[in-house]
Amino acid sequence: MSSAMEEGAPTNTTGYLELLAEVLEDGVLTDDEAASLASLARTYSLSREQVHAAHRGFLLALAHKAIEDGKVTRDERRELLAAAQAIGFTDGIVKAVLDEARTALAEQRGKGCLPLPDLWLHGDPLRIGEGVAFTGCDELLRARLEGRAQAFGLRVTGSVSRKTAVLVTDGVDPYTTKAQAAREFKTRIVAPEVFAELVHYVQPAKTGTDRTPAETAPSPTPTTTAPMAATTTVSTLPAPGPTIRAWARANGLPVGVRGRLATETVNAYAAAHRLDMDPTGDTAARNP
Structure with missing residues (x-):
């Protein structure tokens, strides 16, 4: 789960994130799976704040994957909503992580934009995100x-x-x-x-x-x-x-x-x- 680490998950939550990705593969978190996650968090001595950061990093990594092709499908949004609800977030977190992912992607793509030529006849240029x-x-x-x-x-x-x-x-x-x-x-x-x-x-x-x-x-x-x-x-x-x-x-x-x-x-x-x-x-x- 290196992508989740890049999005703010603590470095000592790698094992926890691997289990989280595995149990949420079907979009459902059972009581037994939740108990296994809690047990693993205690094993790694993860604080509540570290678990929260790991969960958010996990969702943000999913959001980055969803917006890679420029659009978020219904299935991708449904997957994000299901994952967010399973780990205790409200639905509003989905919009937040998608907006954050879009902003980051726009900034990354913006670095590769070509300058307008001296003779530009097409009015206002198009901008990333339009x-x-x-x-x-x-x-x-x-x-x-x-x-x-x-x-x-x-x-x-x-x-x-x-x-x-x-x-x-x-x-x-x-x-x-x-x-x-x-x-x-x-x-x-x-x-x-x-x-x-x-x-x-x-x-x-x-x-x-x-x-x-x-x-x-x-x-x-x-x-x-x-x-x-x-x-x-x-x-x-x-x-x-x-x-x-x-x-x-x-x-x-x-x-x-x-x-x-x-x-x-x-x-x-x-x-x-x-x-x-x-x-x-x-x-x-x-x-x-």
């Missing part, structure tokens, strides 16, 4: 990106909420439940290739007043690629012709094969080509 959601996308590409997101310390969620950092989509169907929720919550929407860049340069979790260069520097002048980092509300203009749609795809912007285009997409096309959009969706050259 939630991301996916909709659409090629299945293999999506699985690969989800795996990378979890490996870099991001949380992959099954829905979009106010706390979701980004929604990743290829834009083929802009009216999925997640896409509509993202527009409602003004969640950033990015294309898969942009998300891959965001994950590659994921930044440490925020602590206190920590701010990245991207957050303290003046906002960059909009470019044809910048809107990829933020697509929110949907335009009320009629759908423009295929020119804008083709341009958006070529520049990595999420766009559907039909239906209305996002306001930001239309504006980005106009800015890139120095054009004004008229209400019919046609383009007119801006006067010099």
Whole structure:
């Protein structure tokens, strides 16, 4: 039980922890097993405080194991709850050790984060611990990106909420439940290739007043690629012709094969080509 030792269990509780792991393997602590643990504690002359520290170290080691892959399954949470109850803790200890384990893992991963490049066009960087959601996308590409997101310390969620950092989509169907929720919550929407860049340069979790260069520097002048980092509300203009749609795809912007285009997409096309959009969706050259 070296992992429990690393989490605060006293060094003289090794034998006790080995027995504890054995008797809790099935998630149940019988009266006989409890008596055996108490007897072993007396044999090693363990104080009440040392036993308590051993129990907490044991739970924290389980919590570290549970969050290694970036998510805690129902079975893992159930195992933690059962172990906590068996050794006399209240259910609240489970949240405490999971939060502590997540914080430690985030700090460890944060040490390996790459600095943002000088030319960074994707707005606020993603940070370890933030939630991301996916909709659409090629299945293999999506699985690969989800795996990378979890490996870099991001949380992959099954829905979009106010706390979701980004929604990743290829834009083929802009009216999925997640896409509509993202527009409602003004969640950033990015294309898969942009998300891959965001994950590659994921930044440490925020602590206190920590701010990245991207957050303290003046906002960059909009470019044809910048809107990829933020697509929110949907335009009320009629759908423009295929020119804008083709341009958006070529520049990595999420766009559907039909239906209305996002306001930001239309504006980005106009800015890139120095054009004004008229209400019919046609383009007119801006006067010099």
